Amino acid sequence: xxxxxxxxxxxxxxxxxxxxxxxxxxxxxxxxxxxxxxxxxxxxxxxxxxxxxxxxxxxxxxxxxxxxxxxxxxxxxxxxxxxxxxxxxxxxxxxxxxxxxxxxxxxxxxxxxxxxxxxxxxxxxxxxxxxxxxxxxxxxxxxxxxxxxxxxxxxxxxxxxxxxxxxxxxxxxxxxxxxxxxxxxxxxxxxxxxxxxxxxxxxxxxxxxxxxxxxxxxxxxxxxxxxxxxxxxxxxxxxxxxxxxxxxxxxxxxxxxxxxxxxxxxxxxxxxxxxxxxxxxxxxxxxxxxxxxxxxxxxxxxxxxxxxxxxxxxxxxxxxxxxxxxxxxxxxxxxxxxxxxxxxxxxxxxxxxxxxxxxxxxxxxxxxxxxxxxxxxxxxxxxxxxxxxxxxxxxxxxxxxxxxxxxxxxxxxxxxxxxxxxxxxxxxxxxxxxxxxxxxxxxxxxxxxxxxxxxxxxxxxxxxxxxxxxxxxxxxxxxxxxxxxxxxxxxxxxxxxxxxxxxxxxxxxxxxxxxxxxxxxxxxxxxxxxxxxxxxxxxxxxxxxxxxxxxxxxxxxxxxxxxxxxxxxxxxxxxxxxxxxxxxxxxxxxxxxxxxxxxxxxxxxxxxxxxxxxxxxxxxxxxxxxxxxxxxxxxxxxxxxxxxxxxxxxxxxxxxxxxxxxxxxxxxxxxxxxxxxxxxxxxxxxxxxxxxxxxxxxxxxxxxxxxxxxxxxxxxxxxxxxxxxxxxxxxxxxxx
Numbered sequence: 001x002x003x004x005x006x007x008x009x010x011x012x013x014x015x016x017x018x019x020x021x022x023x024x025x026x027x028x029x030x031x032x033x034x035x036x037x038x039x040x041x042x043x044x045x046x047x048x049x050x051x052x053x054x055x056x057x058x059x060x061x062x063x064x065x066x067x068x069x070x071x072x073x074x075x076x077x078x079x080x081x082x083x084x085x086x087x088x089x090x091x092x093x094x095x096x097x098x099x100x101x102x103x104x105x106x107x108x109x110x111x112x113x114x115x116x117x118x119x120x121x122x123x124x125x126x127x128x129x130x131x132x133x134x135x136x137x138x139x140x141x142x143x144x145x146x147x148x149x150x151x152x153x154x155x156x157x158x159x160x161x162x163x164x165x166x167x168x169x170x171x172x173x174x175x176x177x178x179x180x181x182x183x184x185x186x187x188x189x190x191x192x193x194x195x196x197x198x199x200x201x202x203x204x205x206x207x208x209x210x211x212x213x214x215x216x217x218x219x220x221x222x223x224x225x226x227x228x229x230x231x232x233x234x235x236x237x238x239x240x241x242x243x244x245x246x247x248x249x250x251x252x253x254x255x256x257x258x259x260x261x262x263x264x265x266x267x268x269x270x271x272x273x274x275x276x277x278x279x280x281x282x283x284x285x286x287x288x289x290x291x292x293x294x295x296x297x298x299x300x301x302x303x304x305x306x307x308x309x310x311x312x313x314x315x316x317x318x319x320x321x322x323x324x325x326x327x328x329x330x331x332x333x334x335x336x337x338x339x340x341x342x343x344x345x346x347x348x349x350x351x352x353x354x355x356x357x358x359x360x361x362x363x364x365x366x367x368x369x370x371x372x373x374x375x376x377x378x379x380x381x382x383x384x385x386x387x388x389x390x391x392x393x394x395x396x397x398x399x400x401x402x403x404x405x406x407x408x409x410x411x412x413x414x415x416x417x418x419x420x421x422x423x424x425x426x427x428x429x430x431x432x433x434x435x436x437x438x439x440x441x442x443x444x445x446x447x448x449x450x451x452x453x454x455x456x457x458x459x460x461x462x463x464x465x466x467x468x469x470x471x472x473x474x475x476x477x478x479x480x481x482x483x484x485x486x487x488x489x490x491x492x493x494x495x496x497x498x499x500x501x502x503x504x505x506x507x508x509x510x511x512x513x514x515x516x517x518x519x520x521x522x523x524x525x526x527x528x529x530x531x532x533x534x535x536x537x538x539x540x541x542x543x544x545x546x547x548x549x550x551x552x553x554x555x556x557x558x559x560x561x562x563x564x565x566x567x568x569x570x571x572x573x574x575x576x577x578x579x580x581x582x583x584x585x586x587x588x589x590x591x592x593x594x595x596x597x598x599x600x601x602x603x604x605x606x607x608x609x610x611x612x613x614x615x616x617x618x619x620x621x622x623x624x625x626x627x628x629x630x631x632x633x634x635x636x637x638x639x640x641x642x643x644x645x646x647x648x649x650x651x652x653x654x655x656x657x658x659x660x661x662x663x664x665x666x667x668x669x670x671x672x673x674x675x676x677x678x679x680x681x682x683x684x685x686x687x688x689x690x691x692x693x694x695x696x697x698x699x700x701x702x703x704x705x706x707x708x709x710x711x712x713x714x715x716x717x718x719x720x721x722x723x724x725x726x727x728x729x730x731x732x733x734x735x736x
Contacts, residue, residue: 009062015054018094026223031055031063036070036159037217039205040196043388044344045232046219048196052076052161053091053123057098060121071190073158076125077132077175079167081106081291081459082317085298087163088125095123105130106459115149118715118722119565124154128162128171129432133494135178136406137414137714138428140494141440145655147417149721152714155182157189163196165204166337167316169434170403173207177406180210186709188568198344199337201399208405231350237343237387239355241380242330247272250330250358251279254311257354258284263311263328266342268360268367270315272332274510277313281509285310291317292512294442296455296523316367318345327353333360335372336379336397343386355386369402404430415710418660429493437462437493439470441512443501443520447476447485450527452496460512467491469514473503483619542611542731545603548588551610552678554727555580562719562726572645576716579649580723581682582642584610586632588676588684591666595620608676611731627666631657635689636673644700645708645716652717653724659701661694 011031015023023031030037030051042048052074059070076091078084084106092102103114105126114122124131133140134150142150155178165172175193182191195205205214224230242253254263267273270290277288289301289312305312305324312318312326316338325348334342339357347353357380362370375397383390419425429437442456460466475497476485485498499505504516546554559580563573586592588608596612597605599620603612634651638644651657657665671689678684704713 008064009058011055011058011063014058014062015050018054018097019050024223024229025226026217026219026229027051027055030217031058032067033217034067035215036192036194038194038212038214039200039216039218040194041200041216041218042196042198043219043233043391044198044341045348046229048163049087049090052194052196053094056159057095057100061098069190071157071159071192072119072121073153074123075131075154075158075160076123077128077160077162077171078125079128079164079171080317081127082289082298083164084125084127085295091123091125105134115146115153115718116722116725118153118718119562128168129438129494132171132174132178132432133428136174136411136428136431137417138425138494141496144417144419144425148652148655148658148714149718152711152718155191155711156187156715158191160191160193161196162193164341165195165197166199166335166341169401170430171432172204173401173403174406174431176205176207176210176212177411179212180207181408181411182711186712188566188571188712188715197337197341199340199396201337201396204399204401209408232348233388233392235347235350235387236385236390237347237353237355239343239357239380239383239386242356242358245358245360247275248279251276253356254280254328254330255284257328258311259327261309261327262324264318264324264326264330264345265311265313266318266329266331266345267313267315268332268334268364270511273313273315274513277510280311280313286313287311288313288510289317290315290511291459294456294458294506294520294523297508297511299455325349325351325353327351329353330356330358332358333373333376333380335368335399336376337399338368339376339380339386340391343391347387403434406431412705412710415705415714416659417655418658418662424492427492432493439466439491439493440496441470441475441499441505442496443499443503443506443522445501445522447498447500451478452498453523453525455525456523457496458506458512462491462493465514469505469516470497470499473499473505473516475499542614542728544613544731545600545609546611546731548584548608548610549677549679551584551727551731552581552682553680554730555583555723556679558726558730559719559723562723566719572716575643575646576649576719576723578642578682579646579720580727581678581680582637582646583633583650583653583720583724584629585636585650585676585678585682585684586629586634586673588673589627589629589632589667589671591622591624591627592629592632595622608674611728622666624666626663628654628657630654631665632667632671632673632689635667635691636684636687638692639687639690640684645704648701648704649716649720653720655717655721658717659698661692661697664691667691 011028012023040048056070056074059067076087084104088104095102100121100123102123105124129140135154137147137151139147139150162175179193224233265276270292273288273290277286280286287301324345326346329346331342343355346355360373365373379394438459439462440457441460442452470491471489474487477488477497479486501520501522504519505514506512506520507518556577559577563571563576587610596609597603600612603609630651630653634647637647637650667689669689669691673687675686676684
């Protein structure tokens with residue numbers, strides 16, 4: 001059922017309609033704050049997700065006008081895939097009632113449609129790997145030619161929420177630097193970041209470049225007068241040390257102590273969790289939960305968790321955000337901020353529970369540091385109660401995030417999306433995770449079946465052992481130029497690789513093992529045609545032919561509609577609409593028209609065509625290698641006296657011709673492009689192309705960057721591309 005609210009509605013009424021229960025006092029204070037806070041520090045179990053999500057939605061739609069100062073995109077960044085799946089289930093149920101789309105971005109689960117709607121309200125929920133890599137212009141697990149769109153939409157007019165920051169490591173530093181750059185550079189719309197956790201250590205939210213005075217938000221004394229809050233805060237949770245460390249000893253203890261309800265064994269590493277699970281298997285009802293499962297298997301695990309009675313053996317994926325409540329909790333020693341989160345999985349609703357902690361040797365500290373463990377160990381040696389009230393009395397140990405700092409110079413270099421001569425791009429993984437980046441692996445019976453689908457992909461840390469296993473297992477990647485699966489021994493973060501099931505490495509009960517003897521089965525599903533290097537299927541996807549004049553008019557109309565919906569006072573609307581009209585002028589070039597006619601000889605050769613019947617996976621054959629019509633469009637615009645900004649946006653509208661100009665994309669100085677009518681006052685005479693000097697092109701792009709800034713220039717590119725996609729769909733969109 002869709003909710004239809006009044007133009008203005010109190011937050012309490014709005015919250016009640018959405019959830020069926022009253023908001024906590026602090027939730028009302030948060031939503032009605034004159035300026036959104038920078039931090040949200042709350043004990044586990046008190047509803048952070050609903051707090052920031054419903055506050056954003058209410059302020060966008062139903063608050064008094066003075067509070068509607070929030071961005072149109074809400075981006076919720078989480079450290080773990082399990083948290084993404086959990087939050088999506090909660091948020092989508094509410095947002096769908098308001099017509100607000102919720103999109104998931106995690107390894108392999110990348111929504112195909114969200115970047116088409118640049119002017120719409122949206123909620124994006126994803127892992128730090130997927131979201132931060134896109135905010136850095138190097139999106140993992142996606143076509144590089146689409147990087148700029150995601151970069152622009154994740155930095156302009158956006159509210160970032162980084163939840164459970166205690167698990168994010170260097171990603172927190174990068175989020176601080178990105179907000180710093182957004183504060184310093186020109187943007188369209190508002191950009192704000194909210195950092196959330198049950199514990200936010202002093203001075204953790206600052207870098208050498210950025211020491212903000214933060215507007216902090218947390219519980220105050222009056223909040224505990226709410227009996228629901230007070231009960232959770234006052235509930236005691238007795239805690240003791242379990243002296244033994246070996247997986248077999250932990251399993252034996254659980255077999256002795258487990259009575260009923262839910263028990264959780266939380267481990268620092270996947271290998272340890274797998275060992276304990278195998279020691280319990282067949283002796284007691286038990287499940288294994290960690291981040292190295294395919295969504296196909298993990299979905300069933302997570303569905304069962306909410307009502308599960310038995311033993312859950314898990315890693316950090318149950319550390320935060322998952323609404324389960326254990327009567328018995330055993331956890332490895334971890335950093336203190338993580339320990340506080342772990343304790344929140346026991347007695348979560350105020351019921352009786354027991355908690356035990358297991359010491360970890362400094363040499364086995366990963367994914368934490370020895371100093372992290374030392375600080376936690378000293379606190380726990382003096383602690384007999386780990387309930388919320390007891391933990392609030394514990395001073396937070398000093399914490400400094402280690403990792404590579406994203407400098408302004410490094411950030412600026414990422415605007416150029418051209419690959420090196422070796423076909424590589426800068427590795428941004430040091431700015432995203434400090435515990436090892438991930439690669440995404442799928443298994444099939446043969447190297448066929450179209451694009452890899454999200455339900456097939458398993459996220460695997462890119463370690464030395466993983467590299468060795470993948471190389472020995474003859475991993476393949478899709479080569480867009482060759483249009484085939486090719487063997488690779490070069491592995492990098494965010495990459496998607498395909499293995500044969502016969503090569504092993506995965507068990508449906510254990511997840512990724514890297515053992516050749518563990519043979520998975522293929523995940524069934526509908527085939528998705530593979531992208532090619534020279535295709536942009538959203539722009540080309542028509543069911544019938546469209547002329548140059550018609551498509552130019554359609555694109556201009558769509559561009560104007562986008563600009564009107566955005567309603568930014570400093571958006572160069574008229575230039576953007578004109579660029580939309582110009583964007584495919586280069587398709588009048590004989591190389592492009594000959595390619596159209598060769599595939600569709602039934603078309604009128606006297607007419608200039610912009611679109612011909614197409615289905616995803618089609619490929620036009622060009623008589624010149626590497627021909628790009630958008631570069632010809634830019635040359636025509638420059639020679640017709642249009643400003644360089646327009647010419648650049650025209651050149652960049654497929655994401656291939658941008659800053660660097662290594663060659664002239666199949667255009668030659670002797671080429672003559674016929675006259676054409678693009679509607680309005682864009683009447684192009686027959687033109688002999690004039691090629692620019694490569695260095696001159698790059699110099700002018702750098703001048704644009706100085707004038708516009710990276711965020712705004714990328715956003716202007718995105719508007720043109722989105723308008724082209726929408727105009728193409730008018731030619732009879734096919735189902736994508």
